[in-house]
Amino acid sequence: MEKIRQLLASYKTTIVLLLVYAFLMALATFIEKEMTTEAAKVMIYYSPVFFFLQFLLVVNFILTFIDHRFIKRRRWALTVIHFAFVVILAGALTTHVFGKEGTMHIREGETNNVMVMHTSKGVFKEELPFTLELTKFRLIRYPGSMSPSSYESDLRIHIDGEVREARVYMNNVLDLKGYRFFQASYDEDEQGTVLSVNKDVAGRNITYAGYFFLVAGFVLMFVTPNSRLNKLSRQLNELRRSAKLTVVFLLIAFSAAAQDFTSQAIFQAVQRNAVPVEHAAEFGQLPVQFAGRIIPMNTFSAELLRKIHKDNKIGKLNSDQFLLGILTMPKMWMQVPFIANSNEEVAKMFQLPEQHFAYAQVFDPKGNYKLLARVNEAYHKPESQRNEFDKDIIKLDEKINILFLLLNHKLVALFPKADAPNDTWYAPGDDLSGIPEEDSLFISRSLPLYLSEVNRSLESGDWQQPNTILDSIAAFQQKADQAGHINPKKIRTEIRYNKQNIFSKTRTGYFALGLLLLMTAFLRLFKEAMWTNILSKVLVWGIFLVFLYHVYGMAMRWYISGYAPWSNSYETMVYVAWATILAGLIFGRKSDLTLATATIFGGIILFVSGLNWMEPQITTLVPVLKSPWLMFHVAVTVAAYGFFGISLLLGLSNLLILSVAKKETAMLHVRELSIINNMSLLVGLALMTIGTFLGGIWANESWGRYWSWDPKETWALITVVVYSVVTHIHLVRKLNNDWFFNLASVMAFASVLMTFWGVNYLLSGLHSYGENEGVSEVFVYLYAILFGVIVLALVSYRGYKKFKSQGPTSNFY
Structure with a gap:
């Protein structure tokens, strides 16, 4: 019995139980993809084995706490954190055993007091001690869009002989006698609502208490002198008195190629007849309604060009010149090969150029649309059964449709109408039958008149008349926009944001300054001189200034969109780069290498965010994301990725040092970087857990x-x-060495990649964003990197064994 107790209280047991726990959860996510969510719950999450495993973890935490005398040793942070996890698991168990979850469907004018619960054992109904009546359901859409901004249920509550009024919508909960009602869905005819119902007072309170203890524990980790983080900080200060840092790092170069169209006569013609940049900029300031937002024409043209051409420019033309060119010279632009195509099979099947083709090339001599039959075939397949060819031909068809609408003046929604349903704006080619004659004449004629005058000005060079017409369109917009959607200050800010290209410049700054700091740190190894010290400080300040510019760009995007800028893949990448540099600045005070590698890594992340398959446009938020919890949850979680990224780079640096270093002093440098690595991991783990x-x-x-x-x-x-x-492997004596710790910190980053990328593109669920075009190429690079890490691990282990044979190596005790 004593041996079993010792086994359960062992740190080795802790490591094994945690690894098994992680493996079973990972397995369940793939079971869910291949089978169903219910299958994953039955086979893993709600299975007796999984519950027993969690019970063993609780027992292990308690016995470890007792045997290792956490309180007597004043390990307050560890005590509170481990206690928090026990409380959280207890709350989860309480919810599972006593909690109730179901739905309630109510049509307008009807009442209901029955909650329907679907479980693995069947469907159950429970009568509630009150009745709900739906007086009105509203689906609120973004202006001029079918995308929902909010859906709301006006309820009349009959309870205890009283009648109350309440409104339920996403992120606005109704609490009644321990039951909580959430807006979940609605009927297709928008005459009924589906409410999610939950009763879990005890489980929720216990779990929230656990969350509170968890945050308190991590706060103690930063402030108590006996915490592991502060112990590592003291070790680092002691070590730095006796050693200097060795600089070793691998630099990765990226190159890109772009196709040049200047050799084509037709393209040279549209270039020569381009609208001057100055007037195109005037045109770009007009507000236009698109995808539920009121945006400057400059943003609309940029999104259009990226969508169709997969680039920010076409030849020497910017997006505003491109849009005006298509509108003023449609026949000529129909012959220009600018529509991007990434599928060779599509190109061969329809006899199109492989990379870019012209609008006219998708129609045969009789004017028939070549792609029609295959597009219809692709759309008739269920989405889960569409192959790569089907997806690519649907994307091409979407581009063709966009150009068709544009050429027929049905896409550029320039004109508001005071009493339009859903505040819809109109394009000149739209049905204007419900609009007063004077306004409809202006809407239908002003844009064609403007384009006609643009053609005349291209010949004469006098742009007074087009400018006058632009002014008249702007005046009409201001007068008709009685809903107040036009915000001139935001329009100007968004144009400035588009022109400044902040994150591209930031990326260049990070690469340049990071590389210079890396070389400076290398020079300081061999010769400590005043000029290298001064240069190092100048570079650090340069990185800090670029970082502030990065913050400025994020702040501008926040102001333009009206929400925190980390709601989609592109924004999250920009935020991860910011968090990485922040982590580098925090730990860079102790090591130039740390800041240099963090800065280069931040540049790499911004490079990835700027690839063609990323989507940098500012979009509207789905209703569930309109919550302050979005800002806190995503901000804290993604910030953790930055610290994990620092640990990845430091781990790689240490493995490289062990692979190539010849002198025993290399282990001192490995020791220093390992301590910083461990500190970064602890900060990242705290942020990730809280997030x-x-x-x-x-x-x-x-x-x-x-x-x-x-x-x-x-x-x-x-x-x-x-x-x-x-962060716990140092407690297992046989694993307590710098080589294994640094390798583990590198390999652990795979879980971050899976969480951040893999789930979105390999699995399904509430957070799955769908596969972006070209994202499969990223996984090819990841496999290559994994192979490189394995090779590096083997070579560095030989170096570590060599140093170990020469004498004792340092550890984390």
């Missing part, structure tokens, strides 16, 4: 359940578990 459970609170306030085993949240928890293992 993950903040997501649980957000989910509970939006859907009525703080944990649903969705693949994204499951992999976030796996990442927490994986990095918990890495």
